[in-house]
Amino acid sequence: MPSVLAWIDHDSKARERTLRILSLFQEKESRDELGLGSVRDSFADQLFPGTSTIQTRLRYMLFVPWIYHSLEEKRLPAESFSIQADKLERDLVQPLMDSDDQAGVFGKTAGKRLKRLPSSVYWAGLGVWGIRITPFSQDEYHRHIEETYRRRNALKALEKDAKVRGDDIDVEQRMAALSWHPRLPAPPEDFPGAVNFALTREESEFIRDRIQVACPNSLLSLLALHCEPADTQAPWEHPDYSSYSEHHKELLTHARLFSEVMHGAALSYNVQLARLRNHDDLVAEHQASFDEWTANLPLEEIRAWSVSRLWELTMDHGHTITPQTRSFVQQWIDHTRKSPxxxxxxxxxxxxxKRREMKLKGSRSRFRNQRALEQWGGYSGVGRLVYRWPNVKVLLNDLYQGLSREDQC
Incomplete structure (x- = not known):
């Protein structure tokens, strides 16, 4: 019998949360076989807030609000608002595929039949960066759009009365009637008929300013403001590392050591599964990776590492790190410190x-379910944790290219 993930559809937030969980199964860094995702995401959200591993290009941060703002301007009713938004997002696919830069196009393979729309991927980040002002979830926004229209009508009446009195409207009153930041740059005249990923200078400055205002203490803000893009494998390898704040350096040190140590746990898991499958070639391959890991492990640094400080830095940042997770990590670190x-x-x-995976997967554990073991592809979570850095590099490069551009696109 195939496994099924179901939920009771009480409200839109529960539905969006479930869809987000479903989408995580396709993310490169989300093959979280040993339940380390909460620690990984705590680091990533502190370093690079508003990003995710399924974001592809930075200009989608403008495509989405441009589409919705245009529909708001037309005063589309709630019953057709989401339908038209869906259509306009799908209409982006072909113009982007016709451009010179097709990397990161949503729908590159599926075309207009794509299942995951950019708005669902960028909605949270738009809120974190302060580009999206409405506090609603995406589904709530669709359903309550006529309430937004009513607030705008009320604001116009207030502005008219205030003008007669010679007064001004309170900033909070103005913002309450907006869904999107008031300084959102205007879209190209032919949007979305002809569009590409090249940000104009104005657009880049807007996004950079939003990041700086909304996430001033993040590494993302520092990199967006001061640093040229760097093609490194991890954020702690950035050539400007020495200029980072002490807080960023501390976060990255703990993130790096966590990645180093727990990479060995993932390799151990793969070796054990390969042994269970009696797959000699896979055993040899994973064993070789494990040997390379032990040979390059910064053991003295790991032995001096304050794990209690690790938890101080990662707890209470929007992710639940359970006592069971902390215990598992601590035990693995202890074993590693003794004799990797x-x-x-x-x-x-x-x-x-073995017990950690069995606890997490239950009856679907590859250690107890022969069919699950047979369906194993041979590699599970063998990539090192780099906290969304590959995606962040692309976004920062898009930003840098836009800031360096004098012409309009």
């Missing part, structure tokens, strides 16, 4: 990995 080269022959360390 013996971890694949240490029965206690092997059992730690």
């Amino acid at each position: 080269s013996n971890l694949l022959s240490n029965a206690e360390a092997l059992t730690l990995i």
